[in-house]
Amino acid sequence: MTKYLKAMATTLAVVALIFGLAGCRKAEKTADGQDIYRLKYSIFFPDSHIQCVTAQAWADEIKTRTNGRVQIQVHAAGVLTKAPNVYQGVVNNASELGMSCFAYTRGKFPLMEAVDLPLGYPDGMTATKAANVIIKEFKPKELSKVKVMYIHAHGPGILATNKPVHSMADFKGLKVRGTGLSAKVAEALGSVAVGMSQPETYDALSKGTVDATLCPIETLKGWKQGEVVKSVTDLSIIGYTTSMFVVMNLDVWHSLPQDLRETIAKVNDEWIEKHGAAWDQADKEGREFVKELERPITVLSAEEEAKAVAAVQPVLDDYVARTKEAGLPGDEVLKKLQEIIEEARTEGK
Numbered sequence: 335m336t337k338y339l340k341a342m343a344t345t346l347a348v349v350a351l352i353f354g355l356a357g358c359r360k361a362e363k364t365a366d367g368q369d370i371y372r373l374k375y376s377i378f379f380p381d382s383h384i385q386c387v388t389a390q391a392w393a394d395e396i397k398t399r400t401n402g403r404v405q406i407q408v409h410a411a412g413v414l415t416k417a418p419n420v421y422q423g424v425v426n427n428a429s430e431l432g433m434s435c436f437a438y439t440r441g442k443f444p445l446m447e448a449v450d451l452p453l454g455y456p457d458g459m460t461a462t463k464a465a466n467v468i469i470k471e472f473k474p475k476e477l478s479k480v481k482v483m484y485i486h487a488h489g490p491g492i493l494a495t496n497k498p499v500h501s502m503a504d505f506k507g508l509k510v511r512g513t514g515l516s517a518k519v520a521e522a523l524g525s526v527a528v529g530m531s532q533p534e535t536y537d538a539l540s541k542g543t544v545d546a547t548l549c550p551i552e553t554l555k556g557w558k559q560g561e562v563v564k565s566v567t568d569l570s571i572i573g574y575t576t577s578m579f580v581v582m583n584l585d586v587w588h589s590l591p592q593d594l595r596e597t598i599a600k601v602n603d604e605w606i607e608k609h610g611a612a613w614d615q616a617d618k619e620g621r622e623f624v625k626e627l628e629r630p631i632t633v634l635s636a637e638e639e640a641k642a643v644a645a646v647q648p649v650l651d652d653y654v655a656r657t658k659e660a661g662l663p664g665d666e667v668l669k670k671l672q673e674i675i676e677e678a679r680t681e682g683k
Contacts, residue, residue, distance in 0.1 A: 364402050371590060373406045373430035373582075378417035378533065381410035383556050385486070388612045389433060389580070392605045399597050404590070406431065417531045421581065425479050430586045435578050437514025438531055444657060445474040448667040449487060450515040451653060452522075452572040452646040453675055458550070458613025460678040461487035461575040464671055466606050472667055481587035483580040484602045486609035488550035489617040490573025491516060494563040495546030496539070500632055502641045511535050511547040515649065516574055520548055522646045532557050539563060548574070552616035555623035566624055567632045571639040572646050 362370040375393060379386040386408070393406035415423035420434035421442070436443045437450055449468060455461045465485040469477075493499055495508065502524065509528050510520040517527035528544050532553065538544045540562040547559065548569075554560030580602075587595065624631060634642065650668065657664025 366401075368401070368403050370402065371404050371594070373404065373586065374414060375406050375408045375431040375433070376412075376414040376420050376423055376429040377408060377410050377433045378412045378420060378435075378531070379410060379433070380557075381408075383410075384552075384612045384616045385433075385556075385578075385609065386410050388605070388609055391608070392580075392601060395601050395605075396598055399601060400594055404594055404598070412533060417533065421480070421579065424581050424583050427583045427586070430583050431483070431581070433578060433580045435513065435531075435576050437516065437576050440514045440517075440529075443474070443476045444660060445472060445476060445662050445664065445667060446577060447515055448653060448657075448664060448671060449485075449577040450574055451650055451668065451671070452491075452515075452519050452574040453650075453671055454571055454679075455487075455490045455573045455575050455675060456570070456679055456682055457610075458487065458489035458575075458617060459607070459610035460675060461489065461577070462606060462610035462613065464674040465575075465577045467674060468667055468670065471670065472663065477579075477581070479584060480579075480581035481584050483582060483598070484606050484609070485577050485579055486606070486613065487575040487577040488552065488613050489575070490550065490570040491519075491548050491575065492551050492569050493546055493548055493567040494539075494551075494554055494559060494565070495567065496542075496564050497545075498565045498630060498632055499546075499567040500634070501638050502645065509543075509545045511538060511544045511549075513576065515653075516548045516576065518649050518652075519572070519574055519646055522649050523642065524645070535559060536562060550576075550613070550617060550620070551624065552613065552620035554629075555620040556616055560620075560624055560627050560629060563629065565630050565632065568634065569642065571634070572642050 364370055377386050377389055390408050393408055396404050414429050417434050418438040420432040423429050424432040436446050449465045465487045469482055469485055505524040508525040510525040511530055512520045512527045513529060517529050520527040530538060535547055536557060536559055539559060654665045
């Protein structure tokens with residue numbers, strides 16, 4: 335008993351010392367005496383990817399506009415939290431900020447799933463702007479545990495495969511990598527969906543674990559997957575997107591002074607368009623990369639495109655039915671997205 339009491343006393347003394355030191359430690363200050371807030375930012379993209387580069391530019395801009403009061407350290411390539419764990423990592427404050435895909439935690443964000451539906455997005459800018467409209471107009475309760483900085487989303491998904499796909503019949507039996515709703519798209523087209531994140535896909539394609547991947551064409555360069563596929567099929571007629579969140583821990587957000595929050599919000603608004611532009615630039619470079627590798631790009635005939643549109647319609651219907659059952663305005667969100675896409679396509683003609 336005496337040994338136990340001595341051990342307990344030693345432990346309490348150590349704890350008291352730690353807290354005493356913590357209490358004496360002064361907060362970091364800027365040259366003019368303002369508090370410095372250092373935040374960790376977890377991103378699943380590799381640091382060379384244009385979206386990580388754009389995120390670093392966002393962090394740098396915030397440091398500049400806050401005169402060094404907010405300093406954000408980017409941790410790329412999932413070294414801090416892996417892609418499917420980024421969101422929960424922010425909620426639990428493993429990192430104060432995080433960027434990843436809603437689709438990596440399927441079912442957790444039922445209203446935001448609408449953005450990823452195969453709606454025929456013409457480009458990444460349209461998808462990115464549409465996603466942010468949904469956030470602002472519908473304020474999904476599923477995101478109430480974090481502070482949303484902004485959303486961005488890639489250009490129309492294509493099919494990259496180990497053999498040419500010219501028709502709907504060619505989809506039958508293909509093992510296709512997909513995430514979230516893109517997995518449902520693969521199934522609707524007659525393929526076998528295999529769920530996995532982008533960091534896993536290169537090896538899966540090279541080893542034949544999957545025959546193909548549904549992805550934006552930028553992925554073939556940004557993640558080097560063009561090296562391990564032989565053909566590309568243009569599916570822009572049913573072009574889906576994958577929407578990606580940039581979120582901050584809610585308690586951390588509220589701990590920031592009002593002037594800093596206002597500054598960050600202004601930078602957020604500007605970076606929506608920067609990320610959209612980055613996706614479109616990446617798609618352009620991805621297409622050029624595919625051509626350099628001499629991978630053929632197949633465009634479906636009008637007849638096959640019509641079949642593809644009909645094939646994925648049940649995915650849209652299922653989304654509306656599921657959200658209605660859950661008491662969510664999925665039908666209104668879908669209608670809004672279709673209006674935005676139609677407007678963008680009309681302006682682009």
